[in-house]
Amino acid sequence: MIMKSIVELLKNTFLFNGVDEKEIKSILKRYQYSIAHHNPNDIIRFRGDHINEIYVILEGFLVTEMLNNSGEIAKLERLETGEVLATAFIFGNHRQMPMDVLAKEEVTLFILDKENLVELLTENKIIMNNFIADISNRTQYFTKQIWDNFNNKTIAEKLNYYIKLQKNNTNVITLSNSVKELAEKFQVTRPSLSRIISKYIKNNILEKIGRNKYKILSQNYFQ
Known part of the structure; x- marks a missing residue:
């Protein structure tokens, strides 16, 4: 060079x-x-x-x-x-x-x-x-x-904090990491994190709208 x-x-x-x-x-x-x-x-x-x-x-x-x-x-x-x-x-x-x-x-x-x-x-x-x-x-x-x-955060608390940081005015978040990478970041297992995300979708907190992309349906949940 x-x-x-x-x-x-x-x-x-x-x-x-x-x-x-x-x-x-x-x-x-x-x-x-x-x-x-x-x-x-x-x-x-x-x-x-x-x-x-x-x-x-x-x-x-x-x-x-x-x-x-x-x-x-x-x-x-x-x-x-x-x-x-x-x-x-x-x-x-x-x-x-x-x-x-x-x-x-x-x-x-x-x-x-x-x-x-x-x-x-x-x-x-x-x-x-x-x-x-x-x-x-x-x-x-x-x-x-x-x-x-x-600091003894639950998986849900870690995910909530992550989503809070990712929120924007369109209420759409993109997980910059895959679920596997995000689980590694949180130092939890992938199935455990996947279950929390699935629960949020089932309870109309999040709506999956694309690959690693979600719409926030319940704004108050991530205050």
């Missing part, structure tokens, strides 16, 4: 947000980095792998997964183009990947090792602030996720 393409892609990433093109070019000349390409379903890192670098997603997207004690796969996070992987894991006493990382489509990664990263953060305050903001955002995200998943 030629430098011009890398610069254009880096400009649109979270880590390099606010850094001008001239400075990015200078950084690429002064710091050692690597570019990695992965195919769909490639496992980029396994849980337990030692981490000594960060990964900036230039193209494509990744998902992080973890195998729970019952043998089921829990999907933790989806990382889109422009986001950074491993900012929270590269420092600390135990620099290990806590989950598996998979490519879900063709992915291009910009990789910077810890030594070069530390020098870059020391030199560039914009990138340093972006890096710290990324760690902070992820901490807040996972704290909220833990709270939402483990």
Whole structure:
């Protein structure tokens, strides 16, 4: 990949947000980095792998997964183009990947090792602030996720909260995830979630009008 393409892609990433093109070019000349390409379903890192670098997603997207004690796969996070992987894991006493990382489509990664990263953060305050903001955002995200998943909400309560967030003025919601993916997000079984949705349809709370698309018949139910 030629430098011009890398610069254009880096400009649109979270880590390099606010850094001008001239400075990015200078950084690429002064710091050692690597570019990695992965195919769909490639496992980029396994849980337990030692981490000594960060990964900036230039193209494509990744998902992080973890195998729970019952043998089921829990999907933790989806990382889109422009986001950074491993900012929270590269420092600390135990620099290990806590989950598996998979490519879900063709992915291009910009990789910077810890030594070069530390020098870059020391030199560039914009990138340093972006890096710290990324760690902070992820901490807040996972704290909220833990709270939402483990505060004893029933399946119906989790579904109600999800629908409340998806509502629009036309009273039509589209489940952006399939029932299977939504069940994984809620960390419940697919049949259990399907039963709740079927019950809502039977009780005229929801009406199915298309693939993963529902009309809200009872607005008060999702206040």
